[in-house]
Amino acid sequence: MIAMRLSFLLSAPIAVLTAAACAAPTDLPVNVPKTNPAVRAVVQNISQKNLQTTVERLAAFPTRHTLSGANGADAAATYLEGEFAKIAAASGGRLRVQKQTWIQPAGNRMPTPATLTNVLATLPGTAVPERIIVVSGHYDSRATDVMDAKSPAPGANDDASGVAAVLELARAMAASKTPFAATVVFAAVTGEEQGLYGSTHLAETLKADGKTVVAMLTNDIVGNSRGTDGKRDASHVRVFSAGYDPGAEARTLTRQRAAGTDADSPARVLARATKDAAKRYVSGFGVELVYRNDRYGRGGDHSPFLNGGYPFAVRLTEPNEDWSHQHQNVRTDNGKQFGDLPQFVDYAYLRRVAQVNAAIVAETASAPASPANVRIVGDLSATTTLLWDASPESVGGYEILIRRTTAPDWERAISVGANEKRAALAFSKDDYLFAVRAVGKNGARGLPVVPVAAAR
Numbered sequence: 217m218i219a220m221r222l223s224f225l226l227s228a229p230i231a232v233l234t235a236a237a238c239a240a241p242t243d244l245p246v247n248v249p250k251t252n253p254a255v256r257a258v259v260q261n262i263s264q265k266n267l268q269t270t271v272e273r274l275a276a277f278p279t280r281h282t283l284s285g286a287n288g289a290d291a292a293a294t295y296l297e298g299e300f301a302k303i304a305a306a307s308g309g310r311l312r313v314q315k316q317t318w319i320q321p322a323g324n325r326m327p328t329p330a331t332l333t334n335v336l337a338t339l340p341g342t343a344v345p346e347r348i349i350v351v352s353g354h355y356d357s358r359a360t361d362v363m364d365a366k367s368p369a370p371g372a373n374d375d376a377s378g379v380a381a382v383l384e385l386a387r388a389m390a391a392s393k394t395p396f397a398a399t400v401v402f403a404a405v406t407g408e409e410q411g412l413y414g415s416t417h418l419a420e421t422l423k424a425d426g427k428t429v430v431a432m433l434t435n436d437i438v439g440n441s442r443g444t445d446g447k448r449d450a451s452h453v454r455v456f457s458a459g460y461d462p463g464a465e466a467r468t469l470t471r472q473r474a475a476g477t478d479a480d481s482p483a484r485v486l487a488r489a490t491k492d493a494a495k496r497y498v499s500g501f502g503v504e505l506v507y508r509n510d511r512y513g514r515g516g517d518h519s520p521f522l523n524g525g526y527p528f529a530v531r532l533t534e535p536n537e538d539w540s541h542q543h544q545n546v547r548t549d550n551g552k553q554f555g556d557l558p559q560f561v562d563y564a565y566l567r568r569v570a571q572v573n574a575a576i577v578a579e580t581a582s583a584p585a586s587p588a589n590v591r592i593v594g595d596l597s598a599t600t601t602l603l604w605d606a607s608p609e610s611v612g613g614y615e616i617l618i619r620r621t622t623a624p625d626w627e628r629a630i631s632v633g634a635n636e637k638r639a640a641l642a643f644s645k646d647d648y649l650f651a652v653r654a655v656g657k658n659g660a661r662g663l664p665v666v667p668v669a670a671a672r
């Protein structure tokens with residue numbers, strides 16, 4: 217039905233597209249590929265064996281509880297630093313490894329101040345290093361009692377799985393023959409279970425340094441495909457996204473409301489882009505969008521970014537959590553094994569989740585800057601005119617994304633040429649929502665930009 221309604225209002229100097237272009241709307245007029253070879257290579261390079269090794273090594277520490285000290289969390293941080301350093305050496309030093317250490321004041325789940333450590337590895341962008349993508353997992357673990365720093369807490373799925381995905385993505389991206397335009401920070405953070413301390417510290421230091429984080433993804437509990445009820449689903453990963461930007465200023469909100477784009481928060485734009493990237497780069501595995509910031513009543517490491525002025529922040533988590541293997545002392549009750557042990561991780565599943573990360577992170581790092589100042593003209597007509605400022609970088613073209621106001625995800629992508637800064641569409645702005653994204657000549661899609669109402 218939508219295809220039947222697709223036609224263009226033609227008037228200079230807007231994009232002139234033919235009926236043939238409409239029939240294949242994702243073919244850019246300048247022969248830009250649908251996927252980027254470097255991103256494809258990173259996705260294919262994700263190794264299940266490496267993921268398993270990392271999970272097993274992390275789970276072998278007696279505990280990685282944030283307050284477990286020298287033989288626990290500190291030893292795990294040193295192990296991770298060493299693994300990142302190996303990748304850095306293999307990459308000829310392009311990857312930079314850093315232990316980020318600070319004194320965390322006492323808090324709810326912190327009886328006394330403690331020295332905490334994040335392990336960070338940065339792959340600097342070659343064209344636009346100031347544009348940063350953060351991908352994280354937390355290496356701290358816990359037993360049944362969150363204050364128990366002594367009992368065994370293997371934390372294989374929560375969250376050695378997420379850390380393993382981050383480490384493996386670092387390896388695959390650092391090994392890429394094609395460099396990435398933007399910077400990627402691979403973060404193994406601590407203190408999640410005590411109160412998101414590591415992620416909060418990372419977000420705050422990036423903010424204090426004036427850094428621009430264009431996307432943040434946290435991987436937490438991404439390695440198990442079988443739920444507490446025994447049901448197995450290895451077909452997809454959930455991506456949680458908030459429907460709001462806590463830091464948006466009143467003026468921005470007013471313009472968003474005027475354009476009716478309140479279902480298009482930055483986190484949701486990133487979540488949809490993650491699903492789209494998975495569709496184009498990871499075959500046979502999908503993303504299920506969940507329209508809330510996190511699982512009900514629970515938190516994660518994307519939230520300090522969301523709340524700290526970096527609203528493009530989402531959480532990845534498996535579809536069916538098994539609570540007998542999370543936050544549980546390792547024990548046997550009536551013949552049932554409790555505890556977050558490596559034997560309950562589905563490594564083939566974890567590989568698929570790591571590939572979804574690879575798709576969105578490597579593609580966003582390869583894409584040109586998003587078009588700025590995207591706006592929608594408010595004339596009284598049943599059509600839509602979009603305007604934007606050209607990407608400051610060389611682009612292969614732009615794509616206009618379109619969906620009905622009640623549709624959860626983009627339904628259509630229409631291509632326009634690299635020199636266009638305007639598109640007129642035979643879709644009513646009353647009934648449809650829109651976004652514009654830049655497409656690199658290399659085929660990489662940038663994050664879409666949702667229009668605001670144009671000034672009258």
Ligand SMILES: [Zn+2]
Pocket residue numbers: 354374375408436437
């Ligand atoms: Zn966790």
